[in-house]
Amino acid sequence: MSVNKQLFFWLLSLAAFILFLTVFQGILLPFVAGMALAYLLDPIADYLETHGFGRIWPRSPSCLSSSSSSSQPC
Numbered sequence: 001m002s003v004n005k006q007l008f009f010w011l012l013s014l015a016a017f018i019l020f021l022t023v024f025q026g027i028l029l030p031f032v033a034g035m036a037l038a039y040l041l042d043p044i045a046d047y048l049e050t051h052g053f054g055r056i057w058p059r060s061p062s063c064l065s066s067s068s069s070s071s072q073p074c
Contacts, residue, residue, distance in 0.1 A: 021028070
């Protein structure tokens with residue numbers, strides 16, 4: 001594959017990605033925030049799990065707070 005074709009492919013891919021982010025930016029923000037929060041809280045859950053607590057204990061406060069603000073179960 002020539003360099004020109006590769007450059008065209010990657011520029012087209014970048015443009016498609018930017019278009020995707022632009023179109024869905026309002027929908028994606030809660031998902032990105034949720035993933036960031038899960039990433040930050042995972043070490044705490046791992047620590048509690050290694051000290052005899054199951055995954056349900058670190059998860060309980062977030063489920064209780066989310067279930068009080070919405071009608072959907074955890």
